[in-house]
Amino acid sequence: MHPVIAQVTQRITERSKDLRAAYLARIEQFRGRPTRRGQLSCANQAHANAAAEPKTKIWLNQAQKPNIGIVTAYNDMLSAHQPYATYPDQIKETALRFGATAQVAGGVPAMCDGVTQGRPGMELSLFSRDVIAQATAVALSHDAFDATLCLGICDKIVPGLLIGALAFGHLPTIFIPAGPMGSGLSNKEKAAVRERYAQGKATQEELLAAESAAYHSAGTCTFYGTANSNQMLLEAMGLHLPGASFIHPSSPLRHALTDAAVERVISLTEQGNNYTPIGHVVNEKAIVNAIIALLATGGSTNHTIHWIAVARAAGILIDWQDFDELSAVIPLLSRVYPNGTADVNEFEDAGGPVFVMRELINAGLMHADVKTVYGDQGLAGHTRQPSLVQDHDGDKIEWLELPVESTNKDVVRSVAEPFAPTGGLRLLNGNLGRAMVKASAVPADAWTIRAPAKVFESQDALVKAFKAGQLNMDFVAVVIFQGPQANGMPELHHFTPVLGSLMSAGFKVALVTDGRMSGASGKVPAALHISPEAANGGPLARVQDGDLVELDVHTGVLNVLVPEAEFAARAPRVLRPSGVDGTVDFGRELFINQRRFVTAPERGASTLFID
The missing domain is CATH 3.50.30.80 (IlvD/EDD C-terminal domain-like)
Structure with missing residues (x-):
C-alpha cells in the first residue's frame, strides 16, 4: 500500500474513532435476531401483508424467510430511472425462486439537474439528497425487511439512498444500476452547438435537435458527470456486483445482473450463511477507495460534498485535505467527457471501472482487504468483467478476466502510463x-x-x-x-x-x-x-x-x-x-x-x- 494512502486512511480512522465505534455499536444491537418481520405483532403483519400475492402472503405470514425491501427512485420522465419500472416485479419473482420475498418498501424523489439547469427548481437540487435519505429511512422504518435493494443512479439519488441505507446499517444492501443510454451525438459536438447558440450563431431549433440527438433514449446520460461517477464509486466500495455499472438497460446481461443481485443479497442476510450488513462494508477503507476511484477517473466535484455526508452517515469523518493528499499520489487513468472526448460506453468498452480498479489494486493504490457484497475475495473479486454465457441450464453470468492492456489507450490507461501522474x-x-x-x-x-x-x-x-x-x-x-x-x-x-x-x-x-x-x-x-x-x-x-x-x-x-x-x-x-x-x-x-x-x-x- 502506498504510504500516503495508508497515512490518510489511518488519519481518518483516528479522527473517526469515537463516532465510528458508536455507529458499529448500533449495528451490533440488531444482530442475532430472527427475521425482522417476525418481530412484528399480528396486526403489524396483517397491515404489511394485506396486498401481497397469495404465495408471497403465506411466506410473509410465516415470517421465517428473508424479506427484501426495495427502495426505488423510479419515474418515467427521467431517462436514467425509467428502466426501473419493471425491476420490482422481476425482483419479487427472483426472490421467490431463491426462497425469499420482496416488497417495494418505498419510493424516493428523483430530480434531474439537466431539466432544472438555470431554473428555480435547481435550488432544490442539493437539498433533495437529504430528502431522499429521509425518504429511504421512512421506507425502511417499518422494520419488516432483512435486506435492502436500492434502485437509483443519478446525482443526488445515490448519495441520498446510501445515507438512508446507512441509517439502517444492520441490513445487507446492494445497489442495482440500470445502465447508460447508447451513444448518440457526441458530447463534444453537443457542446459546440451550445457555444454557437450562446454566440447567436445557432437557432433554438438547431440547439434542440442537438440536445435531442445526445439525450435520446432510456438510460443514464453518457458523459462522466455525477451520475456515472456515482456508479464508479459504488463499484469501488463493493456495493455493486462487479462490473455492473455500465451495462445497457436493454441488455440480457443487465436483466441477469439484477437477478444475481437478488440472489446475492439473500445470501448476505442473517438467514443466509454470510451475514454482511452495509455498515460493515462501508468502513474507512471503503470510503478511501471511493475517493481514489473518483480521483483516478476525473469524476464529479459534487462528490467532494456528497461523500463527506455519506462517510458521516457511517460514523466516518473526512475532509478536503484528505481528497487533496490522495490526489497528489493517484494517477489519472481515464479520459471521459468532459475530461476527454469519449463517453461512458467507450469507457466501458475499453475496460471501464473493472480495469481501473485492477490497475489501482495491483499498484498498491487501493485497499483490497475490504468486505464487499460479492464474496470473500475482497475488492480483488471486483476486478473481473461480467459476461453472459450459455450452458445446459440456459444463460448464466461468468466473471472473466480483462486483457492485460487497455483496448483503447485514448480512454483508459494503466498505472505505468497514465494520462497524468496525479488525480483529477x-x-x-x-x-x-x-x-x-x-x-x-x-x-x-x-x-x-x-x-x-x-x-x-x-x-x-x-x-x-x-x-x-x-x-x-x-x-x-x-x-x-x-x-x-x-x-x-x-x-x-x-x-x-x-x-x-x-x-x-x-x-x-x-x-x-x-x-x-x-x-x-x-x-x-x-x-x-x-x-x-x-x-x-x-x-x-x-x-x-x-x-x-x-x-x-x-x-x-x-x-x-x-x-x-x-x-x-x-x-x-x-x-x-x-x-x-x-x-x-x-x-x-x-x-x-x-x-x-x-x-x-x-x-x-x-x-x-x-x-
Whole structure:
C-alpha cells in the first residue's frame, strides 16, 4: 500500500474513532435476531401483508424467510430511472425462486439537474439528497425487511439512498444500476452547438435537435458527470456486483445482473450463511477507495460534498485535505467527457471501472482487504468483467478476466502510463477561502490565471453582461451568493457555454464561486464550493469589480491581490432577502430551514448532520 494512502486512511480512522465505534455499536444491537418481520405483532403483519400475492402472503405470514425491501427512485420522465419500472416485479419473482420475498418498501424523489439547469427548481437540487435519505429511512422504518435493494443512479439519488441505507446499517444492501443510454451525438459536438447558440450563431431549433440527438433514449446520460461517477464509486466500495455499472438497460446481461443481485443479497442476510450488513462494508477503507476511484477517473466535484455526508452517515469523518493528499499520489487513468472526448460506453468498452480498479489494486493504490457484497475475495473479486454465457441450464453470468492492456489507450490507461501522474481534483486555498477545482477537465495551459474580477450575484446577470458585449476580455467571473445557505447551491451550468465560447475566442477566463458545477465542469478553470460562502460572511462578498484575482492549480493558490487591511475594511455585499426567506415559488419556500441550518460544503452541505 502506498504510504500516503495508508497515512490518510489511518488519519481518518483516528479522527473517526469515537463516532465510528458508536455507529458499529448500533449495528451490533440488531444482530442475532430472527427475521425482522417476525418481530412484528399480528396486526403489524396483517397491515404489511394485506396486498401481497397469495404465495408471497403465506411466506410473509410465516415470517421465517428473508424479506427484501426495495427502495426505488423510479419515474418515467427521467431517462436514467425509467428502466426501473419493471425491476420490482422481476425482483419479487427472483426472490421467490431463491426462497425469499420482496416488497417495494418505498419510493424516493428523483430530480434531474439537466431539466432544472438555470431554473428555480435547481435550488432544490442539493437539498433533495437529504430528502431522499429521509425518504429511504421512512421506507425502511417499518422494520419488516432483512435486506435492502436500492434502485437509483443519478446525482443526488445515490448519495441520498446510501445515507438512508446507512441509517439502517444492520441490513445487507446492494445497489442495482440500470445502465447508460447508447451513444448518440457526441458530447463534444453537443457542446459546440451550445457555444454557437450562446454566440447567436445557432437557432433554438438547431440547439434542440442537438440536445435531442445526445439525450435520446432510456438510460443514464453518457458523459462522466455525477451520475456515472456515482456508479464508479459504488463499484469501488463493493456495493455493486462487479462490473455492473455500465451495462445497457436493454441488455440480457443487465436483466441477469439484477437477478444475481437478488440472489446475492439473500445470501448476505442473517438467514443466509454470510451475514454482511452495509455498515460493515462501508468502513474507512471503503470510503478511501471511493475517493481514489473518483480521483483516478476525473469524476464529479459534487462528490467532494456528497461523500463527506455519506462517510458521516457511517460514523466516518473526512475532509478536503484528505481528497487533496490522495490526489497528489493517484494517477489519472481515464479520459471521459468532459475530461476527454469519449463517453461512458467507450469507457466501458475499453475496460471501464473493472480495469481501473485492477490497475489501482495491483499498484498498491487501493485497499483490497475490504468486505464487499460479492464474496470473500475482497475488492480483488471486483476486478473481473461480467459476461453472459450459455450452458445446459440456459444463460448464466461468468466473471472473466480483462486483457492485460487497455483496448483503447485514448480512454483508459494503466498505472505505468497514465494520462497524468496525479488525480483529477485539487484543493485551492488562500484569502478567498477553500475551494475545489476539477483539474482533469482543464487544459494545462489554463491552470494559471491572474485577471481582474467581474462580480455577479446570479447566473442571469453574467449571461446578460455577455450578451451586452461586456465580457470580451481576460477576466475572472466571481459569482457569489450561490452557496447552500444563500440559495441551496444550484449547479451553475446556465453560463457554461458563455465562458466556454469566450475561451474559444482566445480570452483567458476563470470562474470563482461558492456554487457548484459538478461532473459536467468543462474546460473553464473553476474554483468551486468556496467556503465560507458569501452569505455566511465569506471573503467573496468583499470582492469588487477590477480586483486582481489569482487562481493557480499548480500551487493550489486562490487569492484576491488586494492589500490585506484594505480588503478587511470593505463592507461585504449583503444577500438580498429573495435569496433566503423571500423566495416563495417552485417549492423553494419549503426549504427555508434547510438554507438556515445547512453545514458548509466541506462538512457535506448537510441538513442531517449539523452537530
